[in-house]
Each structure stands twice: as C-alpha cells, then as structure tokens.
Amino acid sequence: MQPLSGLIVLDFSQFLAGPSAALRLADMGARVIKIERPGSGDACRQLSLRNQMVGGDSLLFHTINRGKQSFTANLKDPHDLAEVKKLIAQADVLIENFRPGVMEKMGLDFSTVSALNPRLVYASVTGYGTRGPWAKKPGQDLLIQAMSGLAWLNGNADQPPTPFALSVADSLAGAHLVEGILACLLRRGKTQRGGRVEISLMESLLSMQFEVLTTWLNDGHQPPRRCAKNNAHAWLSAPYGIYQTQDGYLALAMGSISQLADIFASERLAAWPDPNSWFHDRDAIKAVIADILINQPTSHWLRLLEQHGYWCADVYDWQTLTASEGFQALAMTQCVPLGADREITLLKSPLRFNGVRPAITHCAPGLGADTSQIRADFHLEEHDQ
Template identity: 30%
Template sequence: MSTPTTATNFDSFKDLPLHKPRPAGAPTALEGIRVVDFTHFIAGPYATTIMAEMGADVIKVETPGRGDEFRHYPPLHPQLPAQGAPHMWTNRNKRSVAVNLKNEEGLAVVRELIRHADVVAENFSTGVMDRFGLDYESVKKINPRIVYLSVSAYGREGEFADRLGFDPIAQAESGFISMNGYPDRQGVRTLSPVIDISTAMMACNAILAALLARGRTGEGQYIEVGLFDNAVLMTGYAAMQHMFSGADPQRHGNTSPDTCPSGVFESKDKPFYINCGNDKIFHRLASQVLERPDLADDPVYKDRNGRIAKRAEIFGILEDLFKQQPWEYWQPRMRAAQIPCGEVRTVGAALRSKEAQARELVTRIEHPVVGWMPNVRMPFRFSETPTVDPKPAPAVGQHTDEVLGEVLGYDAAKLAQLRDNGALSATEPKKAHVPAEQPAVA
C-alpha cells in the first residue's frame, strides 16, 4: 500500500458534522480510574484508548523528544510534527507526560504516579520493565491494589519470552494467514491490524474484569495477554474444526466453505457481497429477489449441502442474473426480502456512506493547533454513562506540567528542578493555541 507522508487529503473531510457533545453532567463508566500507560504502537495503546473513551484518566508516559515510535507512521499532518494519522487514531483522550526513565529522578516521578494509579499497562520487550524496576512485583510494593497489564508477543516466561512480535508475524505463525486468500497462491495477511486490535480488546476486557474483582477482594493482580495467543483465537472455530477432523482450513477467497451462495457478485455497475447463511435465505433470494422459484424448488439447490456441492454451477447462474441490473435495483429488493448483502466499498466510501452518517461514526472535533481533526467513534453506546467527548491524541509531553501538578502537587520550582536534572523534557510543554473561531466550518 502506498501511503503519502503528509496529509494531502485532510481538507476533503472539512464538511464532516461536528461531534455532538455528551449530556452535561452525565457520569462516565470509568470515572475516577487512573491508568499509567507505558504502551506503544497498537495492541497496548488501543486497550487504554478504549478505557479513556469510557472516562478513565489515561496518562501516557513517553520518552522526551521522539515519544512513541508509532507517532511517526504516515501520513503526517504538516502542522503536527510527531503526530501521524495512525497515532491520532490509537491515542485520543489521553494525557502525555514526557519523562526520562533512564534518569533516577525521572523514575521516582513515575513511581509516584503509579502510587496514585489504578492500572499500569506496558508492552515493552520482555525484561525492559524489570531493568527499570517497574515490573509487577516491584510496582506491587508501591501500590498493592494495582492492576498491571503486560502485553507480550509470546508470554513473559518460558522458551519464547525473548521473541519480539508484531501483528503480521502473529498472523503468520498462528495459521491466520493460511486461511485467507485464494487457493492458487500463498495466503495473505489482512492489511488491517486485526490481531493488534483484537488483542487490545482482550486486554481491555481483562483490565475491567480485574478492576471488578478488586472491588470485591481489595486486591490488584497481574494480567498477561499474548499476541500469539490471541492470534490463535482469531482463527475462530477453525481450530476446533481441525481438532475434530484433522484437516487444515483451505483458502476459499471470498466464498464460504460452510454456506452457499456466499461471496462477491457483480451487478451491472458495481460489486456486492451476499451471504445465504441458511436455506430460508436462499429460498427468499431465489423467489422474491431473482423471481426464480424454480431454483428454490430444485431438489439439489434447495438444500445447503446440495448447493455447496454445486457451488460453481449455482454461482454461474447467479452471476448471469445479477449482471442484468444495477446495484440500485438489487439492493432494495434484497433488503425487502431480508437478504444479508452489502456493497463492496473502499474505506473512503465507507466513511462517507449513509450507514456511517446514520450512526454518526465520523465527525469533526476541535484541535488546539490545526482547528479541527476528523474522528471515528468507538462502536459502543451507553445509555447512562456516555463516552467522553473525544479529544485529539496529545503532543509528546503536552500534559507533563498539568499532570505532575494535579496528581503529585509539583509546583513550578519542582518542575524546573526536574528539568535541570534531566528527568523531564529540557523545555516546558508548549501551551496549546486555542483557535479564535469554531473548528473549521464547511
């Protein structure tokens, strides 16, 4: 995939609707929970971003200067150094504190933050937190109630604890890649980092469960989530199918080995996907949409196993029929007949779709430097504890003084002393410029 290094297309989203503020005074689900976040890239940061959306105070601890390496993934906004689009997606609603962990006074600052925290999250290579004296056993002595999350590639102990891991490697080694693509070529990975994202979801679930348990027992605990472990889970029920049958899943492209017809078809003007997950759906497709009741009544086609055995044959019939009319003809007919179907879209088309608009998934939010920023909301909705109003991902160390003053009570003299000693960034965080006007009007 070719990705521009700067956000050349940014203004094409200036007509997005403004985010609608949450009800004034409404509580949040994680109000009062503080997270000290040492994570970077995706699997760790997205777990804490989910918590931040639910109202937790997530304090992202970063190296002064460059910060999280994921900040530098393109495209970058020309006015926002070290804040690429991928980083903006995975770190919103956090506060950034730039602390030098190789400095003893910097470590002391971090330990004080942990003393006032509920959760510590990290996804460094195995051994890094131990070298800083910030491993679970050390942290537990500081704060016995702490919930401590470690996200690793293959676990923190054992034969493979030293191995590094990224999403594509986990996809490859778990068998996930072997399941995807077409049978006449090598399997393919998903471009979306599905293993990282699902690992983040698992990690967030585990943290929330540990906090719930702490409410009963008063005790914190250590949580470990492995990228490889989660990747094996993401092969879905194929793992159980293999253990029952001994057979490995085969690649079927866009079709399903378990249902028929299921796959991509071409209308007169654009492709779409249908999924006939049971016989009743196929019967409605044949009779109500295609006006071919003979297909539904056929002694072979009327049964799922019969259709699977004759997949190529039935696909040929359907392809000839679908090409006779455009998508705008087929879509309302299939919707009326309750046929699961959908247009095959690009990411850009999905973001601008009527479905995304109806769900208010993509909006504009205020940004203190560039005026506004596009935002894609989380998929969950709470009736009584709505998610927080989204704030853009912070600049490196943007909230250092704010957090250390608010949480630890440090005054200007203490902050200056820490800077002089190399514990914090050499310069004070830049004050955000608040635009005089409302964020970008269409």
C-alpha cells in the same frame, strides 16, 4: 459521569495494541497518562500513513492517543524513575508492551510495583507470550497473521494466503486487554487487590478463529481448500461471499440455494441435486450465482433480494459509506480542535452509555505537554523536596 471517571491509567505502551486499550479506557472516563521518553516519545508519533503529519505528530498517533495526557520520563534516570514509581503508587491501571524482561530490568515488573500499590491492575501485551520458543520473535501484526493461520484462510484458492488489510491482531489484542482490565477492576472492588492481565497478539488471533480452529481440534479436518471463487469463510456453504454485479459488488450471506433459485428464476440452481452436497459443490454453485449477478446492477439485485428477505448488502468504499444516511445516523465522527486555527476529524468510541456516546475531550497531547501539571496534581514535586 463516565463509568471509569476517577480512575488513573498509566500508559507505558507504544504503537497500537497497548495504546488502543488505553484509548478505550479514556473513552470511558479514565484519566490516561502516557509515560514517554523525553525527546522522542511514543515511536508512533512519527509513524504516519500517507505522510500525514498534524502539529508535528502523525495523524495515526492522534487517532490512537486522543484524550490522553503526556508525561515525559527517562526510565534509566534514577530521579525520573523515582517520580514514575510515585505515580504508580497512586494509579489504578498500568499498561505496558515492552519486550519480555524489559520492565523487570527497570524495576517496574509486576511483583515490584504491586508491592508499591497492591490495588494496581498491571496489564501487559506481548507478541507471543512470555514463554516458549516464540517469546523473543518480533510481535508485528503481519507476522502474527501469517503464523496464526488467519492469512491462510483468506483469499481464493488460486491466490496466495492473504492478510487482512488492517492491523487486526493489534486492535483485537487491545480490545481483549480492556476486557481483562475491567474484569480485574471489578474483582478489585470486592477484594481491594489488583492483579495482572496478560494478552498476546498471537493468542488474540487464535481466539478470533475459535469457530474453525475448534472444529479442526476436534475432528482433525482442515477445510479441503479455500473457495475457488468468492471465498469468504472456511466452512460456510454457498452462496456465502461477495460477487461482482454489472456496476459494483454484492455480498450474500447464509441462505437457501432453493430460495435463491426461486428469486433468480434459475433452473440451474433449482436443479442442484443434493442439498447435502452444497459445501463440496460450493465453487460450482458460486460460479452459477456469479454468472447471474453480473447481468444487472447492484441496486436491481438489492431490491429483488430484500423483497424476499434474503440477507444481502451493497459493498461500500469509504466515500459511499460516510455519505450514507446509515453512517450519518451513527454520529461516530467529531471535529476536534488542534491549536487555535485547525481541527481534525476523528472517530469516537463505539460505545454508548445511557444512550449517549462519549465525546472526545481533546486531541492527542504534545510530547511532555502535561508533565508539569501531573507533577502538581500528584504532588511529585513535594516528594522530591
């Protein structure tokens, strides 16, 4: 039995942040029902990476919505809206990511639906929150990265601010939303009342930067500049970064420069005058390390560094990663049937319960594929008569 077996989650959200939160709840055993527009559904159904479409929907949609069910309803239609309200009355969690004010216009705001179901946990995702001058700005991942300071931290000193090459704001906001939902469900077990959980993409990325941002809030000093070479962290000293080797790349984490000097037999590193100057001289130190590492293949340096217990790692691309024994040991992929003669490979939940990783129950649903079954299961047709 999965931890959330028996819980009913209604997923009104689209794209990534809200649907990824619902996905994690489904991975933990919840029954997740996507509420979608007839005819078009979640806009992510047609948002493909490299034009990869599977069974009429994008592979991206399958990635984010596996294990869910689909119920179509026109929320502007009084009959459909009444059915959805009957579903809400029997649900445990509602997730939405409409623009601020949209759910209220439809009569599905927190105060209205909590009157229908006081035990409901109502979870909302926005771009920047619901108040202030940013509330109506487009809540798009790249824009959030740019405004949050995250892009400013990335890249070398001679490069422009560099965004993270994934939808990190959406993914992190989805994880934070799950955290809040589970907390409300735990409290509900004691009080028998639900509650409201709110997260914004901006707040998630601000929280992600809590180490360096808190430093600035308390002493007013931003990092003087990004590293000129091998930038990897705003405040960490050399050697922290990724370096080119003779045949690839090597990552070096926190470690002693004097120990590195011994390992490399480098007089230049050994002669570095003041350990307290490592942060201010990190570009010069990194340049020395780079000059050393470029002369041998990655495997040579890994062997040497690991013999001395120095923290380091190879830099994999996806082909190397997925072929590695370490990746295979994690057993994170699963081939999931898609129709009678096709299957797709998907990543499973990162969690294990009692040593077992939950299996993916089924691929993402076709638009409205479960509407009739859901009507029967929740006795919606009986209420209509």
